[in-house]
Amino acid sequence: MTAPIPLLQARGLEAGYGASEVLLGIDLSIEAGQVVTLLGRNGMGKSTTLKTLIGDLTPRQGSIHFGGTPIHGLRPDAIARLGMAVVPEGRQCFPNLTVHEHLVAFADQRNGQRDSWTASRIYQLFPRLKERAQNLGNQLSGGEQQMLAIGRALSTNPRLLILDEATEGLAPVIREEIWQCLAQLRAAGQTILVVDKYVDRLLRLADRHFILERGRVVWQGSSAALDGDRSLWKTYLGV
Template sequence: MLEVRGLTAGYGASTALFDVSLALGEGEVATLLGRNGMGKTTTIRAILGLTPPRGGEIRFRGESLAGLPPEAIARRGIGLVPEGRQVFPTLSVRENLVATAANRAGHAQPWTLERVYGLFPRLGERAGQSARTLSGGEQQMLAIGRALMTNPHLLILDEATEGLAPVIRAEIWATLAALKARGQSILVVDKNLAALGRLADRHHVLEKGRTVWSGSGAAMIAEAERIRGWIGL
């Protein structure tokens, strides 16, 4: 589904990524782990074409993404739940969901308003409300629902549960598990090793713009103390 090899990228004269590699298979969940400032968001931006790579290779569903603009990459079936949620505050919940809706993956049973409301009943209850009136947890649900409405092959979540109350975090993890059970491929950034260990198939740890460790869920559990040192827990 997604393969990144030797990725380098940066901003202006500054280099943020020196050697990032990761992989994610069809229907798998993979993680990007690391302390703040280690290159996780820059890696996501490079995959999406928002920060053009300076070297290395990014392949999605067997095709190189080199030189493609962000809109072309999105049309290939990558949906983003950005850090900070970034919902459209003046639009209603329903308007947020339909604003970018498209069956980009050509699913036989695409995501619709009704399916998103079934996944997050609170969004259905607040369909006519302005997004800025929602709680942080509800806005995260809306951001996930908005990304799903593009019917992506790959769903990327940057800081999936940051700043959310424990009960909402549990709901988000349960939602991601349900999406995985439906065959959704997911790349997720978060710091909750316990939740990620139960959910993800592959893990990748970034340190100063480099992939310093990759492994399975079982390997992450076995090396949890070492990984906690890298991610600062």
């Protein structure tokens, strides 16, 4: 039987900034419907990997295919139109747009697919956003902005949702809401790539994990394998 083509596949990615080499041959693959994480200490290449995948940084070597289409070298807007959406670190909500405007300004129904993420469905996922629908982006709490950043990304009905430190700096009760949201998205079949530091929660959420160390993938495997080898946590994650 022929193996399915991964939704996202990166091979031999090398990238950096100026004379600095950060990624030294990253291999990464994500199957449709999977939740996958990028793990590692700060400065090991996680953010650079994400920037390269979404087109903010052009790889110096290697290839990236999304849905079978080569995307290395494409602009970020072209990659986004193919169905990749990112929830950026720091949320980056627009201060002069209301919550509702965030959820309709970037909407893409992707050819009328069933169970599309409309504004009304996003309000069901995050009732707090419905209560704040007419508030501007800069009138929201940090947790509300994070919900809005996720909702804005979902409004594009992405084939792949990327979350960069989605729970960073949030109060525990709000962080729990975000984890519950991600669990619901997984149950709905949404393909997700996550960068986050809360390994215990990621074990319950993700199918596979990739650990980066100095710009290379040094380990990859299932949640069960990562849970069963806590020496990996100490060696590569500082946990």
